[in-house]
Amino acid sequence: MSHVSKFHLPTVKEQNGVQDSVHEKVISVSGEGMLHSPDFPHTYPRNSMLVWRLVAATNMRIQLTFDERFGLEDPEDGICKYDFVEIEDPNEKTLLGRWCGSQSAPAGHTSKGNQVIVRFTSDEYFPSEPGFCIHYSLLPEIISEHETPAVSSPSLQGIEELSEAVAGLGTVEEVMKYLEPERWQLDMEELYKPTWHVLGKSFIHNKKARGGADLNQLREEVRLYSCTPRNYSVSLREELRRTDAIFWPSCVLVKRCGGNCACCSNRCYDCQCLPARVTKKYHEVLLLKHRSGGRGLQKTMTDVPLEHHEECACVCKDDSD
Template sequence: MRRALILQMWIVLFLGTFSRMGNAQVANAKVLRGNSITTDLYRSDENITVTSAGGFISSPNYPKAYPRNLCLSWKLLSPPGTVIHLEFDEQFNIEEPVKGKCSYDYVEVEEKSQSSTIKWGRWCGQKAPSSLTSKSNTLRITFKSDDYFVAKPGFKIHYSLVGDTNLEAAPELLSDMGTNEMPTTEVPQTLEDLDKTIATFDTIEELLKSLSPATWRQDLESIYTQTYIYYRSKSYHLASRQNKVDLNRLHDDVKRFSCTPRNYSVNLREELKTTNAVFFPRCLLVKRCGGNCGCGTNNWNTGCSCQPLKTTTKLHEVLKYSPETSPYKQQQQKQRVRWVIGEIFLSHHETCECACPLQPPR
């Protein structure tokens, strides 16, 4: 009787161990990424009307860990004549990227209009932009998680309305928004017109104020903070605005050095129009006016030419050889090549100016 009881206990322990091993194998199979045993994605699409009151979007369970197998989408719509501003919460953490790419869990922002699609970025890990502002009144935010790792706290994005908030009082505009989308300012319709408009401004602030007076501050900041999926500029990684690329300085440098004296190498025989002598060195450096007439200004590509305003003549000493003419052919053939120090004068340009067809005579 006692032996039978002991045998029964050993059988129970053996079956329990086998059962736990089997369950562990199934559990491991379910979490293997790319395995066929997965749970279907939970999908959700939501439309949100953005008003002056604003609001926020967050990952489920924020600030706790978000669930697995999600594909959530929010479409943000604002009244015509307005744009949408997004602020990312500092507590941001989604599954880390793999080989620098957010392939598994990520939050993505894109903007689609009738003429173009802007992919503002796809973010994961612990880095996200502080803010960004749309160019139109429609944004789409997508959050995706797979069936493997999760992280916390996830993400939280605050959205707000930028532009003419008085439109909120007109229900008929809200019900029709997106069908009669209008820009906040009159923007040139073609790239050629926009290029000509840019030439009239000296600073990036003046340009953005003219094109987008309601959102120019956010637009200026987004130049240094917005990111794209395939490329991040060095400016994005620098710590402060003072250390970032100075677009105004680059613009001033182009105007300052477009038409300036610069080194050119000239062939002495061609420059002096001499055919009965040779020189060493064959070429010398001289200062000559060069460059276009202010690329980025109104004078660009309008027939203007870079011409010298002040010219000076400088003396150069070189080796010179001139064969002597002799009536005796045999004596000429035996003549040695004799080099002498020769003095030549070359023209140098000290200052330059742009001469334009429409420019009045001085």
């Protein structure tokens, strides 16, 4: 049985297959064992940063199970920012999840390769109890390879099936929970990290008509509602001609020319409402895309450029030819 001793200054090698390095403890897993926050099940210390790397034989997988006694500092706005424990799969170079709070213990995990990394972080404020404890054990590779989920993972769904499922969700949080139920909080935090993208200017402000005589008001109403920029919803996949990606929300509002041209010149038999001034505005949306090689979904906040019609005019088709 392997086990972890308390953290201290690095040494070359310890007993029981536990080796120290400057950045992490490497644990050679040959049976069952556990790792936990310092002083578990009591209050853990402040300002801690501990890393364990569990390594099994190449033909084995590592199964992790959280102790039911679990309690770290609560999240802020649903995101674990301060005190948390997280699990990384170094073979896939992805985080399996990050957890904090004290509502319930996280679900178990099985590594895809023969290694797994566990990190524990606490800041200088509000340590909690009891912390966490993770039990680990071994599984033969053949078992983990033949396990098949009861429901198809969203990351394995086709682009059209996934697009339809995501379009029916009401919030970004619901999208993240659907895609990655175990690590959606971490995905939310990653989405809203500052980026240096160009942001579009504010939308056009509606101009209010002046007061005046009734006839003037009638004419002004015709001008406002006949051939003017107005809100239209457009599908981002169709507008951008992107069949390889999914956007959420799938539709956004843009200003496009609309309305009739009944007051066009009597000599014109085919009068059309056309844009007289066009600008490009950027809309920040969530972009979902399959990674190359089938390695899950890439989730990013991105700016998409869309045309907005700021001024419209009635133009005789003969004049526009």
